[in-house]
Amino acid sequence: MSNKKKNILFVCATGIATSTVATEKTLEYLKDKGVEVTYTQTNVASLPEVADPKTVDLIVATTQVPFDLDIPVVHALSLITGIGADKTLAEIYDYVK
Amino acid sequence: MAVNDNKIRFEKDQIVTFNEKTNFDNVINTLAKVLIKKDLVKPEYPQQVILREQKFPTGLPTNPFGVSIPHTDAKWTKHNAIAIGILKSPIEQVVMGSDETKIGVEIVFMLALDKSNKQLNILSKLMKIFQAPESLVKIRNSSKDEILKIVNKVILEEK
Structure with a gap:
């Protein structure tokens, strides 16, 4: 494990609604696992400006990501519906542990 | 009072x-009319919600039936608010984050969210309902007074 905290970018269409939920659920889960991360929340339109592969390790999105960004993307609809959320959280954990 | 601005109107x-x-447009226009009259959203709000839904669908494949959470950019909202449409005849909506996967939606939770939602996280509170099939069924089948009680319980509750 590297010393540097991983940086997660949470994305939804407005940057204030579903990404807020995805952020909350993810941070809660990672905290329980003892993993500290840094994070930013954004809307999908701003993604090309903020998604720098040098600084962002993982994108967690509730929308489609219509760009080729060279950053892994985890789809997080399950964090909103609760159905399959554990699997999604485990997938996020694998990227940032 | 500034404190009141953090409340969620419902x-x-x-x-x-x-x-x-x-259909979706009719549901949004009807619900938005109430919020516009109460000066909770701007007149452009319904059109913006409808346009956004085409680009970023909000159907959620919940159990035992689908729901949707149409909303739009904070700039069209004046006050955090929720409006609920109970659909006796389901409408088809595209699932969030998908191309064209469709689900039957029986409850529309239309959200008016301003920037303070980042702290308030209204959606997170409502999710307690989405994730409980018995709550969804109860809302679909209950009187407005009962719906008010169920929803207010989750949105007024401190985390």
């Missing part, structure tokens, strides 16, 4: 039952 007239077959 009152009985913000619940509308659609007994006849309807």
